[in-house]
Structure formats: C-alpha cells, structure tokens
Amino acid sequence: MFELMNEQLTAIGVIPVIVINNASDALPLGKALSAAGMKCAEVTFRTDAAEETIRILSENYPDLIVGAGTVFTTEQVDTAVNAGARFIDSPIIDTELIDYCISKNIPVYPGVATPSEAAAAVKRGLKILKFFPAEQNGGLAAINAMSAVFKDLRFFPMGGIDKYIMRDYLASPLVAAVGGSWMVKASLIDAGKFDKIEKLAREAVYSASDVRGKLS
Numbered sequence: 001m002f003e004l005m006n007e008q009l010t011a012i013g014v015i016p017v018i019v020i021n022n023a024s025d026a027l028p029l030g031k032a033l034s035a036a037g038m039k040c041a042e043v044t045f046r047t048d049a050a051e052e053t054i055r056i057l058s059e060n061y062p063d064l065i066v067g068a069g070t071v072f073t074t075e076q077v078d079t080a081v082n083a084g085a086r087f088i089d090s091p092i093i094d095t096e097l098i099d100y101c102i103s104k105n106i107p108v109y110p111g112v113a114t115p116s117e118a119a120a121a122v123k124r125g126l127k128i129l130k131f132f133p134a135e136q137n138g139g140l141a142a143i144n145a146m147s148a149v150f151k152d153l154r155f156f157p158m159g160g161i162d163k164y165i166m167r168d169y170l171a172s173p174l175v176a177a178v179g180g181s182w183m184v185k186a187s188l189i190d191a192g193k194f195d196k197i198e199k200l201a202r203e204a205v206y207s208a209s210d211v212r213g214k215l216s
Helices: 002-012 023-035 050-060 074-083 095-103 115-122 139-147 165-170 186-190 194-215
Strands: 014-018 040-044 065-069 088-090 108-112 128-131 154-157 178-180
Touching: 002 014, 002 040, 002 065, 002 128, 014 194, 023 050, 023 186, 023 194, 040 050, 050 065, 050 074, 065 074, 074 088, 074 095, 088 095, 095 108, 095 115, 108 115, 115 128, 128 139, 139 154, 139 165, 154 178, 165 178, 165 194, 186 194
Parallel strands: 014 040, 014 178, 040 065, 065 088, 088 108, 108 128, 128 154
Antiparallel strands: none
C-alpha cells in the first residue's frame, strides 16, 4: 500500500491542500478539481467540515485520491480513513501516530524540518516525508542538504509554495510532489468561485506535467 501510494502521488506531482468550512461545497469543489484533471486532494482537519468533505469527495469522485491533512491523533486517523481517506498527512513527527498508521497499512507522510526528525521516520521505513513548512525552513536548499544524509529519501514540500515556486521544486529528483493551497484557497471556496479554482487547478496540473515531462 505504501509503495503504491508513493508511486501514485509522485506521478500526480501536485497536491491541492484544502481547508473547507462547509461540507456543502465539497461536491462543486470535487467537480472543479476533476474537470481540471486533478487526481488528488488533501482535506485538512482544521475545520468541522473535514470528515464529511472527505466522505463526499471519496464517494462521488472515486478517481480522486483523497487524503487527510493536519492529522495529530490516532482518533483522527480512524475518522479520516472511515470517511474514505487513503493517506494521512501530519505536520509533525509523532511516533505513536506513525506506528499506528504502519500497523494499519495506512500510507502516512509526517512532517519534518530537521535531520533528527527525518531519522525518526526513516527508522520506521518511510521513503517519502513531508517537508514543512518548506519555504520557511530553507526550501530546496534545505532539502538538498538533508538528502545528503539520507539515501533514497524523497520529500513532499508544503508551506509557502505557489504556482511559480512549485516548478523549481518539481525539477528536483529529491521531490516526489508538492502541496499547496493557492489553487483551492478557502476564500475562493467560501465565495463559490469554483470556476476560478478549476482554472488554477488546471494550470497546476499542466505545470507539473510540463516540468516532469522535461525531466523524462
């Protein structure tokens, strides 16, 4: 399960990070992302609408790989997976949470910013880690420095990334995929501007494909 999810998210290249306040917006949001060719969505557990949004997206858009973000507890893991989440993303290293996901064969991507944090995850066999917050912690230069210590480790940079910076990250073989909220801003969702979200998501999909195509 871990290897398959790693391959799928790497192939997608870009992960929209969603903070949604009303589950009633989930259907039009999913429609916009699907129309844009987006194959993945991460719904953060920052609002009360997260669980129902994951359920709605998973049930109505089966081709969309839906994950749960900002997960801190094993209880949230269970809630997210029961709603249909296929991977777990946490902004921190929590060995209890990591071990729980591994025991349940649930792909998990804990957040790291230092070699010591990365080591705790690598010891548990994880091959891809979230680098967070990416830009605030040195960006691609920091990833390059950390990767010199850990062979075969790759990263999901998130935090401070926009449609321009993402291209630099995706050009690196150390980066599996990037995540960001610029294409699915909460303000756009709240305002019902799903046409704008579709446009931004389509641009992100095209940009990721363009960069990765140049590498192949």
